[in-house]
Amino acid sequence: MAFIILQQPPSLMSAGSAVACWPRSSHLAGADLLGRRSRPRRRATMSSQVHSRASDAICTENVKLPREGTFFEMEMAARDCDLDKYGAISTAAYAVYMETARQEMLASLGVCTGSIARAGRALAISELNVKYVAPLKPGAKFVVMVRIVQIKGVRMLMEHLIATLPDRELVLEAMGTVVCLNKDYRPTRMFPEMANLLNFFCHPN
Template sequence: MEHIPFSLEMSVRDYECDMQGVVNNAVYQNYLEHARHEYLKSIGIDFAALAAQGINLVVTRVEIDYRFSLTSGDRFTVEVRPERISKVRMGFRQAIRRIPDGREVISALVTGTALNPKGRPQLPKELDEVLGKL
């Protein structure tokens, strides 16, 4: 991935692994979502405050390429790089990399939008400003 404005370090917990001893494929989406929420908080966008105003950030598409499996106790980083896809759609290019070797575990593109209180796609001003600087 190119310039990464945000990276979050995490660790695999035992209960996230399946019978084969590797992280279950669905768990990776939890890692990605947590990192996106932390990224938004880091730039001053409060996911919960938006929801309280009737503005809901929603995922409309997830593309994940699985390259390598994490196992219990592995440390890793989740990288987040936002991009504007259209007037009302945003994307988050994300990668998970194992620590300490930096091996790429997955790469993903998560696409989403925001729904205004009437349920119509409309990015909130603060998010639109951030995406406008990219």
Template sequence: MQPELESTKAIAKSSQPTDAKWFEYLIRVQPHHTDYSGTVWHGSYIIWMEEARVECLRSLGVNFADLVALGCDLPVVELTVRYHRSMQMGMEAVVKTRMSSIEGVRINWDYCIQSLDEQEIYVTAQVTLVTVDREKGKIMRQLPPSVKDALIRLSV
């Protein structure tokens, strides 16, 4: 058994999900997600988190392709990841995500990647996005109405 690392202040707020507001996205580790030893490459977890966030928004009626067509993008401006335990090829897990807050133009999301039986936590993370006008390359001071309405539904 590996020793548990102490929690850092940057990710202390992230613990195992306990409430019903989490969106769940199932994944299975494929060979291309791993390194030569069959262990998941660290960047694969980030890809799964983005997929979960995009699917969460889609489930609320906000399709990322529509945002792009409107000239809007949601780039990551901050990312904090805590790797608790590595995953191996063939394993299944659930990526849980939720919008934790909107602070001005910053949209904060929490993540927990864990075993299907919720007994093992593999990764916890926080991601901060901002809304950017793709044409001007500048931060939008207001969210597009459809995005704002969907995010409000997420926080209820």
């Protein structure tokens, strides 16, 4: 199954108010990337396959850092308003699910996106490559898993997985590129304190 590449002008990763009305919980996966608890199963029919004044934008007090290689997990439920004309969850809704999980992951690390916005800077998605494996049905419960793969220069590469609950069958996998933007909305290097925190979510290798 080929990747569907969604490219669009960077959109601000603002904290969504819609998060509050979704029934879900968020936590860190207990195993690493190769562990069964961290990575959802594929169905049998599927083949395997910053810079200045950073302290103004980053809140690092009392942050419990996760173990390297782990995913951040956030449980959600599919809503009727996310359906397309075929009765399945629309492709646009999946992008919202992934952004919501990214926001929650950053917040769990003490990264205050609100402070970043007030400083005139932004975090934005510049590219999102998505592979759809199976559709979600109305009312289905699922988990969104996010981890940082690499931080290099102005780019942060993030892996996303969506799986059904409770059986954890793979629904979607995606790789996204997040960039830091300065006050002129031009790419700038990752805030140093932010990069140090997020490295705890990077792959051990």
